[in-house]
Amino acid sequence: MKKLATMLLIALAAVCMATVVSTTAECADEITFKFAMVDPETSPYYKGAAKIAEEVAAATNGKIKIKIVAGGTLGGERDTVELAMTGDIDIATAANSVMTNFIPEMSILDQAFLWDNAKQAHAAVDGPIGELIQAKANKLGLHVVGYMESGFRNVFSAKPISEMEHFKGVKIRTMQNNYHMAAFRAFGAMPVAMAAGEQFTALQQGTINAAENAIANCWNNGFYEVVKNITYTNHAFVYILLCMSDNAWNKIPADLREPFLAAVKRGCDAERQYLVDANEEATVKLKGVGVVFHKIDNNVLKAAYQKAAAAKGWKFDPAWQAAVDKVLATVK
Numbered sequence: 001m002k003k004l005a006t007m008l009l010i011a012l013a014a015v016c017m018a019t020v021v022s023t024t025a026e027c028a029d030e031i032t033f034k035f036a037m038v039d040p041e042t043s044p045y046y047k048g049a050a051k052i053a054e055e056v057a058a059a060t061n062g063k064i065k066i067k068i069v070a071g072g073t074l075g076g077e078r079d080t081v082e083l084a085m086t087g088d089i090d091i092a093t094a095a096n097s098v099m100t101n102f103i104p105e106m107s108i109l110d111q112a113f114l115w116d117n118a119k120q121a122h123a124a125v126d127g128p129i130g131e132l133i134q135a136k137a138n139k140l141g142l143h144v145v146g147y148m149e150s151g152f153r154n155v156f157s158a159k160p161i162s163e164m165e166h167f168k169g170v171k172i173r174t175m176q177n178n179y180h181m182a183a184f185r186a187f188g189a190m191p192v193a194m195a196a197g198e199q200f201t202a203l204q205q206g207t208i209n210a211a212e213n214a215i216a217n218c219w220n221n222g223f224y225e226v227v228k229n230i231t232y233t234n235h236a237f238v239y240i241l242l243c244m245s246d247n248a249w250n251k252i253p254a255d256l257r258e259p260f261l262a263a264v265k266r267g268c269d270a271e272r273q274y275l276v277d278a279n280e281e282a283t284v285k286l287k288g289v290g291v292v293f294h295k296i297d298n299n300v301l302k303a304a305y306q307k308a309a310a311a312k313g314w315k316f317d318p319a320w321q322a323a324v325d326k327v328l329a330t331v332k
Contacts, residue, residue: 053067096241105316110179157227161229171207185308215282
């Protein structure tokens with residue numbers, strides 16, 4: 001009897017040990033990636049990141065998980081991209097204009113009025129331009145695994161703007177972007193490069209009297225409190241690249257890489273729709289607080305910009321120009 005009890009204890013211990021080993025192995029098989037973004041949890045961009053995490057977990061049966069660190073906690077866009085290059089962050093997000101610091105050829109995407117619609121913009125990075133970006137990113141120790149976006153940018157202003165002449169003398173905040181600034185100068189405005197966080201106070205104090213961004217950001221940042229006009233300029237399209245470090249990419253088992261990329265793509269597609277929804281919702285809310293929306297002849301604006309750009313003699317890498325031309329010719 002005593003011998004039987006001893007044997008049972010040994011068997012029980014073996015089962016417990018096997019369970020511990022099995023659980024440990026399962027935990028070891030799980031991969032968690034840290035995903036850095038500057039946008040707050042209230043943004044459609046965060047919602048898109050959360051969808052990416054959800055899709056990735058489902059596609060990999062929970063073997064790959066993504067932890068989102070929002071609000072710039074881990075640093076600004078350029079900082080986190082550099083950390084991804086060294087393998088200190090798994091996934092960093094950055095606007096295409098920021099990425100030109102590392103891939104100069106990408107400046108072709110900074111041009112004003114490059115795309116006529118979102119369909120063209122998507123086809124570019126989901127196709128030939130995306131391939132060129134990836135080839136350059138590989139040399140930096142990065143894998144661009146997806147493209148979210150903040151989409152087309154429009155103008156928020158203190159005074160109504162419905163004709164190009166109305167831009168004359170308007171002090172407008174822009175990103176530090178030669179092409180965007182050249183566009184507004186061509187319209188007759190006075191562009192002022194300024195950090196995003198300084199815009200509200202500058203508008204409030206009259207240091208500037210206009211800004212530009214996605215319509216949802218006018219609502220989210222409270223600009224409607226000091227400016228009551230929005231003009232549909234659609235002057236620029238902004239992408240948000242998902243840059244994964246080589247270290248992180250190499251942790252993904254070969255058989256999970258395609259499911260991982262497909263899941264990220266589904267999440268990015270969802271974010272694009274979230275942004276559309278957010279802009280539409282913001283439009284309703286903004287109209288409700290007295291903001292007036294104005295149409296403008298974008299062809300007149302585009303012609304003015306292209307004339308200014310031609311005078312500057314801007315040229316782009318032939319392969320990249322050919323890729324852009326291909327999209328413009330085949331996608332309407």
